[in-house]
Amino acid sequence: MLRYLAKRGITYVFMIFLTTSAGYFLAVSSLKPALLEQERIPRPTPEQVANSMRLKGLDPDLSPWERYVEWLTAIVTRWDWGRSPNGAFINAEFGDRVWISTRLFLASIVLTLVIGVALGVYSAARQYKFQDRVITSYSYLAYIVPAPIAYFLVQLGAININETVGERIFFVTGISTPGLEPGWAQFIDMLAHYAVPTVAITLVGWGSYQIAQRQYLLDNVNADFVRTARAKGLTRNQAISRHALRVSFIPVAQSIAFTIPAIFAGGFFAEKIFAWPGVGSWSIDAISLQDVNAATATLAYGSVIFALGAILADFATTLVDPRVRVQ
Amino acid sequence: MSSEIAAGRVEQPQSPAERLHVAGLHAPSDAILSVRDLNVRFNTENGIVHAVRGVDFDLMPGKTLGIVGESGSGKSVTSLAIMGLLPTTAEVTGSVRLKGKELLGLSDKAMCEYRGNELAMVFQDPLSSLTPVYTVGTQIIEALTIHNPGMSKQTKEARAVELLAMVGIPSPKERLRAFPHEFSGGMRQRVMIAIAIANNPRVLIADEPTTALDVTIQAQVLEVLHTAQEETGAAVVMITHDLGVVAGMADDIMVMYAGRPVETGAVDDIYYNPRMPYTMGLLGAVPRVDVAEKSSLVPIEGMPPNLIHPPTGCSFAPRCPLASDACLEGEPALAPVPDGPLHLAACIKSGSLGGDVDVLDVFAAPPVPVSRFDAIPREERATVLQLKDVRKHFPLTRGALLKKRIGTVKAVDGLTFDIREGECFSIVGESGSGKTTTLLEIMEFHKDQDGEVVIGGISNKKAADARAKSAMRRELQMVFQDPTGALDPRFTVYEVLAEPLQNAGMEKPAIRKRIMELMKLVGLQPDHVNRFPNQFSGGQRQRIGIARALAVNPKLVVLDEPVSALDVSVQAGVINLLDKLRAELGLSYLLVAHDLSVVRHISNRVAVMYLGKIVEIGEVDRVFDNPRHPYTRALLSAIPVPDPQLERTRERIILQGDLPSPLDAPKGCNFATRCPVFAALPKTKQEKCLTLEPPLLPVTPSPAAQTLAADPLPALDQRFACFFPDGEIDEDMLVVHEAADHHAP
Amino acid sequence: MTNLNAVDPAAVAQDAHLEGADVVIGKNTIIFRRFMRNKTAVAGLAIFLALTVFSFVGGYFTQWDKETIDPFNIGMPPSAEHYLGTSQAGIDLYAMTVEGTRISILIGLIVGLVSVLVAAVYGCTMAYFGGKVDKVMLFILEALIMMPALLVVAVATSGGGEGLKRDLPSWLLLIIVLLVFSWMGTARLIRSLSMSLMQRDFVKASQYMGVPARRIVWRHLVPNIGSLLVLDITRGVTGAILAEVAFSFIGIGIKVPDVSLGVLIGGATSQVQTFPWMFWVPLTVMFLLTGSLAMMNDGLRDAFDPSSSSSGSAKKRALKTRVKGNAS
């Protein structure tokens, strides 16, 4: 197993290196922070701009290849991912933002999975009954709404609630109210900030799990081994819950492992709409600010998360499926 | 009463119970399981499928009822209806009584008290019938827990070990913790049997328990079933399409056709004195492994009726050679035949179908075809295929994720043989013995192969360029095992047959003409060329596959299990066709089959393979009548023959275990791990088997014959690779069911 | 005691067979009939066609276009003059919606069709060559899957002073980027499907008959993955429309002055309370578009599925690809 992981790990490191490098070249050749700098008022001279850029390691006069070598050396030797045009250090900024993103998504991921899988099982058990049709139709609906629009609609709903009640119950943007005393008030404030994004992400997310779990379970309810279990003297429902359910988890576990990173890396929409300064919104800001290093760092982050997800998927499969366990 | 039956028509059928009673069958109260007028209907999109139509039987304690019939005749549905395991869309009527208690109509919950307890079942496909994510032990213990909530954990485990030991799984204690995928098919089926007998059932239903298994493993599993029945005293319902399987173990037989029993009676009556054309056909359709008969098989043409339309006359009439107008007036009832009240048949002509009627006459079996090559001695015929020391080794890896090379599988290990014109050469052996790999190596025809393949004078070593290859392809064609998978579902028959012809560069009109010829040749209607494969039956599809292989006039046709996917009745037609084509077109065949009866019927020479090597090769009648290698002897003895008396008294060699993993392949004789002779040898002689590899040597005529003959006798066409061909068979592996053992009805 | 009435068993058998299938129907006809029997699917097709026609000819029903400002009607609700009202810049919403719908459909169709085409070529090539070629191509594929598409979209569409950007309208640029990142999943699916097809006996039969590989791919592989391709086209179109809306919504896809449904919806969010029609009209159109496509997809899948009962179970086998589709 270890050797296998090592092998996969090396492949992925290589792949991450390639994607990140490609990303860097794309960014370095299309993002020109110097141009933005020149639109400042008072307008700096081109020499001034070039000088300030050079100080931050963003020399616009160097060729992409020279800058790439410089950038890579810094990472390899000092684990220094460079600086932004505004002078901020990528490493520090990144640390803060990863934490914010994680806080935003952790609760939603857990809720999404639990609700999705539970509803999948529930609707499979009631195939073609009223409840099944409602639940499954909802999931299909979630499929045809772009995520940001769904988030926005939830936000609208929260605003409407606030207006109807007449006071601010939910915060629809931001992560906390600054300057609150630690304690009860801060806790309530946190809940008020978390509620809307968490609900929104969960509402959008569970549909695909519900459909998947439902389908895999239905694929298995008529399996031969369920019949064997019934022939032993289990009722149909017992046989399904003890045998079919466990087997239907195998593919679901795999897709879960794959989508956790997808939620993380695909979090720009949520962060953008709910104005949480996480990695996702940073990446988009980085581009509008022509920030080569930040853009590349977020891209690398996305690749790493993906690779982790892929390895996690292998792990998950091994965990639930004895057939692929390595002796 | 009897006059009515003689007239062949029962206007108003009596109630089934009454009918059986009148017929003198057991009073229902003695029976452990009694089924009356069982009817099952499925509501499908196309209409109501009446899958089971009026099944009646009584099963006495400790007895065995065999249910036979071709695919779709309602055997499985009947058994599932008894178990209450049919989907809710099925409508079940009639009566199923277990020890007098009615089971039909019980709720799922109420049925659970009987299922797995007094009523147990073993299913056909052992590979998919165990839950992959639980250990074997968990699954056996579950069966115990359900019906014995009070049992302690230790007791249950001990019982599980005992059960595994009973079904013959070595080191059962350790094996409890194994997962199903770590077991071979035969072992999984043993586990299924262990689960079924866990609670000492009164009735055990086995639905084709050995169909998916190799003959040697089938023999083991049947033996286990036999033991299980002895241990538990359960009555058994044995469902099968193989008349050989039930011949030895059943007391009574029920033949089903189109959802109905068409003939029932004691096993001897059915086998020796069938009174219904369908039963006669079935018996005549199976080739026998134990006789060197050279008569054609009985083909039952056509397909079973569609169960959506209620039959107006005898449901067998469209395929029955004896059908007359009278047969179409109402379905004949199951009625006693003249020779005994316990023997019933549903045929208006059963009275005239006594024991002296020859089934070959009834079914108008074609005459035995004679090939023009048969008269020429083998040595004088040209060689169409020659293999010289062909090898194919695969690296063996373990682990699904982490592939680790742990050894080499010698799938084919030094094969040498040749095939002459007009000859059918067969390769037999268990699955995993390397038969298919051999075929693929021949079809591959590649320069870099290990060993030489010569096809029609073209050697893979010398001329493997494109030209030579295409010349070779015209000499050699292949027919596949699965007739459905071998035909592109999107091609019409015309396109299927045109492909090789276009490829050979033929013109359109010539192609058309050739296709019409081919259709006629394989017995298909020429105007069916525009149909798609899914509009044909399995047998017809296989005929299309054969026609495609013959399109370019090859000399040699490679047949990979050409009939194993077909029903017995259909199989006979295809075998006859192959026989006829060989004779008429002077073809040679290379046939791979696991069914030794089929092999004996159509081949001239045979090679027995074990772990990539030929262990015995020679003229088919010599090898089958006088097998020298212990493996050949075991294989032959594993095959059940459709002859109840013979089956009951026959001794059989039951090999232990499965084909060994190629890694454990011993240094000396491959077969030593399972060899029944080796096991009985004294230590000193065993040494030889373990260290030396036995060479393939010809059988020499006995010294007595040598001295009698004036000239030195030529070597016989039979060679084998064993040091002790005359050795005693180990007693543990020799099973004789004593006649007393069998409670004759 | 031989044939009493000399019925030729073969002939009887053939007749019995004929009863079952006396009309030989082509496969395409069967699929077409099955599709037409599925009311939802037909409704979806009708809606989609109606929207497409609307997006091309709808412009002729009004005198306004997407650029002209009506200084007398600024931020007006729907009226006889402006069927769907005007924006707060005074531009006719109807005209903009027609234009936006057309751009969205165009993006969807181009991306859907071309990406499936690319995927088919790429996937079949991998399956056909196998070995080293397959390994390298698979590596490239996975590397592309790893790249967060959105970032690249953003970089490509927002890069400063690029020649590319100046010369191309933003919708075309978006199409290119979406194309680059939309075909990999399908390619992988096609690869595994073709590989299993290569193992099928009928392909082996052709190989053993000496049929050249090129012909095998064209005559056996492509037709047999055809249904998958059609399904993937509808799915790809939906995915592209959704992606356009999502990206434009947060301001990194299509940029003004180009119009698309995403731009319209995104631009209206700030005034959803004051000018609600600006938001809901394009959103409804988008729903009709993606919804109708989803309905069609369902019907098609059912029509292609040989084992389908084509009634009641319309929602079978839906997800495997969707799970992933949804996450992005």
Ligand SMILES: Nc1ncnc2c1ncn2[C@@H]1O[C@H](COP(=O)(O)OP(=O)(O)OP(=O)(O)O)[C@@H](O)[C@H]1O
């Ligand atoms: N769930 C079902 N729905 C509809 N029809 C069914 C169903 N199960 C079985 N049938 C039909 O009932 C008939 C009898 O099937 P059954 O499985 O009992 O045959 P069988 O004799 O066991 O055949 P085999 O030898 O292939 O196992 C067939 O025509 C089959 O198509």
Ligand code: SF4
């Ligand atoms: S009743 Fe007639 S058709 Fe039926 S089996 Fe008897 S002879 Fe044949």
Ligand code: SF4
């Ligand atoms: S050589 Fe020995 S082990 Fe091999 S088959 Fe003969 S007796 Fe058995």
Ligand SMILES: [Mg+2]
């Ligand atoms: Mg069956």
